[in-house]
Amino acid sequence: MQELDGQLRDGVDIETVKTVKSVGEQYKYGFVTDIEMEFTPKGISEDIVRLISKKNDEPSWMTEWRLAAYRRWVKLEEPSWAMIDHPPINYQELYYYAKPDSMNTKPKSLDEVDPKLLETYQKLGIPLQEQMQLAEVEPDDTLEQNTMSKKVAVDAVFDSVSLGTTFRKSLAEAGVIFCSITEAIITYPDLVKKYLGSVVPTSDNYFATLNSAVFSAGSFVYIPKGVKCPMELSTYFRINAENTGQFERTLIIADEGSSVSYLEGCTAPMRDENQLHAAVVELVILEDAEIKYSTVQNWYPGDEDGKGGIYNFVTKRADCRGDRSKVMWTQVETGSAITWKYPSCILRGDNSQGEFYSIAITNNMQQADTGTKMIHLGKATKSRIVSKGISAGKAQNTYRGLVSIHPKSRDSRNFTQCDSLLIGDTCGAHTVPYIEVKNNSSRVEHEATTSKVDEDQLFYCRQRGVGEEEAVALVVNGFCKEVLQALPMEFAMEAQKLVAISLEGSVG
Amino acid sequence: MLAIKDLCVRLEDEKKEILKGVNLTIKPGEVHAVMGPNGSGKSTMSYVLSGKSGYEVTAGSVALKGTNILEMEPEQRAALGLFLAFQYPIEIPGVGNMTFLRTALNSQRKFRNESELNAAEFLKLVRDQAKLLNIDTEMLKRPVNVGFSGGEKKRNEILQMAMLEPSMCVLDETDSGLDVDAMKIVAKGVNGLRNRNRSFLVITHYQRLLNHIVPDVVHIMADGKIIRSGTAELALEVETNGYANFKEIA
Structure with missing residues (x-):
């Protein structure tokens, strides 16, 4: 009855209201x-x-x-x-x-x-x-x-x-x-x-301690x-x-020369x-070893009014101790009311490499402040950052990243690409990059874009028969492609579906 | 197939009237061409038919196979059999052409309560159709329209049309930006899709496309109205005399 009143009084389309209300219910793991x-x-x-x-x-x-x-x-x-x-x-x-x-x-x-x-x-x-x-x-x-x-x-x-x-x-x-x-x-x-x-000493930060x-x-x-x-x-x-x-x-x-993929x-x-969820992850990578660490974070994000949800304060760091060691962080962050997380790489060994691929999706009242730190200590170390932030509803999404190349880390390189996508006009995207280069033989590149979901793209999809929400998911999945590809194959499909679910109710 | 009656349309933002009472009826299997100068309302008509936002219909009706479609969402119109080949096909970075096609096809099938095609069935279908349009498999793997040449984009539109098997195809200046060879390939693709149950509305500035896609009826549009209709001969008349004469008549 109340719903009916609402319709009569405000002329609000009941369907729209229901769609929005059901967003909180879309969380499949809430039992x-x-x-x-x-x-x-x-x-x-x-x-x-x-x-x-x-x-x-x-x-x-x-x-x-x-x-x-x-x-x-x-x-x-x-x-x-x-x-x-x-x-x-x-x-x-x-x-x-x-x-x-x-x-x-x-x-x-x-x-x-x-x-x-x-x-x-x-x-x-x-x-x-x-x-x-x-x-x-x-x-x-x-x-x-x-x-x-x-x-x-x-x-x-x-x-x-x-x-x-x-x-x-x-x-x-x-x-x-x-x-x-x-x-x-x-x-x-x-x-x-x-x-x-x-890697993360007990004194590191409030939540790690x-x-x-x-x-x-x-x-x-x-x-x-x-x-x-x-x-x-x-x-x-x-x-x-x-x-x-x-x-x-x-x-x-x-250990030396070994490799593992972990999810x-x-x-x-x-x-x-x-x-509250306050975790610590430490990775130690010795000479010629490699760790691929992937996260699909889908903690309960709270309801559409921001009630409930996990506060996710996490410290993750990899120490590339040996020469030619390699680490790759991939994260798909769709859940949590608050995400505070900066999976980082200490590139200590010469020729060591760190990569960070991230998708952070915030909808409704979710807030994410996430990114990475690349600390270049060894010679000829390389890092690559690809961050895709997507905001919808009233959410706030911040990329915060540090690239620090120390004096002795000669001939090192970093490439950073930071893209933000906005859905609707009540959400926010922020990019806060910190760059410190302390020698003259290293090279740092930073690219950043912010865009809105393109109406023409959505119309094109819909003219071909794809429903509006699926069209948004399709376009967003395209936007995230580089990161999704970095996930182990068997989880990439799951992550794609998760992207779609997280954005349900974000349009219309 | 398609019945447009007294259609009046204005821009939502500027309140500027663009279509001022368009009447057009297309029977199953017919090919109609709409010609007209820039700004006559041709492209607006294609957008209004397909349900693009930003336009307000102030009067008139549009029925597709007897169903009023003006209140329907774009995807519902598509599932009902309406297809628009875009003048400027849209790029969708990161979304593979195949994925896009399969998503679209299966969305439409789902909407019509038909079973979805599995990967193998789809793959066979798309490969067969691509071959007919000289589209190599490499192009199918690339993101939708990203980095495509003008010709590739238009061929891709026709491929989508072939895959989705619509009953009412609207081609919005499909010949623009094409050289003669590319136009021939596109026209061949369209002709291959002609049958007695499928209708076409071909929007173009120039008569040259109509040498390759021969229409049953030609309409001249100017200032938001269809001012004259006739046979394919009418297009030749435009070619010789330009649109100026028609405007005077109007």
């Missing part, structure tokens, strides 16, 4: 898994930090490491330089650790995990069975449709615990370690001690010398519990309150 959970008490203190360490059965050196971070954190202030706006976060109102009761007796394998938890991942479309993942792949331009059989090993993280990882045996045969960080601290303490915090104090779960990967990881590795993060933050920590080490995905239920 809640109803299970008994065990929490640490609300809030954060030294005792909570100790308790988390104890729950993870950690050795004392780890507890001390956490405590040192916590003591530093209490003295820090939340950074305010990003172009984002949110009410203050009350850190004492959060739960820092949540674990399904059924995980109290550690399952020996995924077969023993509570079926309800496994069902969650099934609903999300994540394969936890050790079978060939059948991905229907359609290379865009050739249309030679082929069904590729590909193995993907998965680490399933649910709130603060890892349920388990798949393909352990075949990975172990290749010498690859792929387990939760919690398990690695106990089983591979030497590797963890050597590398944890060596907080993470160092309270982290739980996240993946640990070690690829030994000369080994090409025989399959894709991936981690799926799921926040489920209410009022709970997720603070995972991922550490990947690619992470993230989803969360639709809830009215905001939830």
Whole structure:
């Protein structure tokens, strides 16, 4: 009745109103898994930090490491330089650790995990069975449709615990370690001690320091010398519990001459309150090694009025320590109420290379302040940045990037391309590049464009029979093409669909 | 097939009247040509038929196969069988020509409750059609119209037309920017699509295209109205005398 009144009073097209209203409902992963959970008490203190360490059965050196971070954190202030706006976060109102009761007796394998938890991942479309993942792949331009059989090993993280990882045996045969960080601290303490915090130190920034104090779960990967990881590795993060933050920590080490491709995905239920996600990812890349790290971030973005959604404050950094080492970050950021994230590359080794490919889509009230830092230290290092920001609704989308070429980093090069696309006239796009070049033999190129979705392009598509929303998705996917191509093939299709879903309701 | 009655149209922004009572009826299988000088309203007519925004219909009606289409969205008109070959085909960076074609074709099929073509069926169809228009597979893989030459763009329009199998084809100055050889290829493509169920509305400045696509009826448009209609001979008259004479009659 109310709706009818609305129509009569304002002459508003009911269909339009419904379309807009349904945007929040388009989020497909908003369900809640109803299970008994065990929490640490609300809030954060030294005792909570100790308790988390104890729950993870950690050795004392780890507890001390956490405590040192916590003591530093209490003295820090939340950074305010990003172009984002949110009410203050009350850190004492959060739960820092949540674990399904059924995980109290550690399952020996995924077969023993509570079926309800496994069902969650099934609903999300994540394969936890050790079978060939059948991905229907359609290379865009050739249309030679082929069904590729590909193995993907998965680490399933649910709130603060890892349920388990798949393909352990075949990975172990290749010498690859792929387990939760919690398990690695106990089983591979030497590797963890050597590398944890060596890329993102506990003192790095407010959110990284907080993470160092309270982290739980996240993946640990070690690829030994000369080994090409025989399959894709991936981690799926799921926040489920209410009022709970997720603070995972991922550490990947690619030893000399090795290579690995890793993908992470993230989803969360639709809830009215905001939830905090503050993760740290550290990549260590030694001589001639290569890591390809892809993210499809689809945390709950909040509803069309900006109610609820994840606050995503993440620190990701790769250290190209060895000569000729290489890292490639690819991110598709479609979710979260707030995204604050700058996956960075320290190009320490001579001839090392860093690449950053990013798609950040903000719709409704979403805010994203994201980009990268390329720190050129070694000689003849190369970096490439391709960023595509898309804004719709009342969203704000900022690219923030630093390219810094140090005096000794002679003959280095950077290429940056930053494109922004606006849909409608109530959203904003901002580009904030910082460039420092401290020698005269290096070269930096920066290109930036801002455009609106072209009415003529949409009309052309629609005249050919393509509906308006699909036309927008088609044009936007074209705009993002370079980045989508950088994703592993089997995820590119998924990301394309995600682009379309994220923009539903943005026109008309 | 198409019945335009007393169509009056003005620009939404400027309130300037462009079409001032156009009447035109095209039967199934017929080819009609509309000729006229710059600014006579020819292109506006093609945009209004296909539902482009920015135009306000102040009077009259347009029926396609007996259905009033003026209230329909552009994509609904397309699914009903209306196709516009653009004077200036639009570039869509990053979207492969094949992807675009397949998306369009399957959108229309879906709209008409027909099953979507799978990749193999589509691929065979597009390759066969491309061959007829001298379009090589390389061009099919490139982004839609990006970096295409004038001739390639127009051939691409005809390829889309062949793939989508519309019943009412509107060609908006398809000959503009084409050399004689390219025009012959395009005309051959169009002629190959002529049949007794498919109608064409060919908009052009010049008679030369009509040597290759021979119309059943020729209309002369000036100042937002059709001022004269006749056989193909009428086009020759324009060629010899220009439009000035007709305007005086009007």
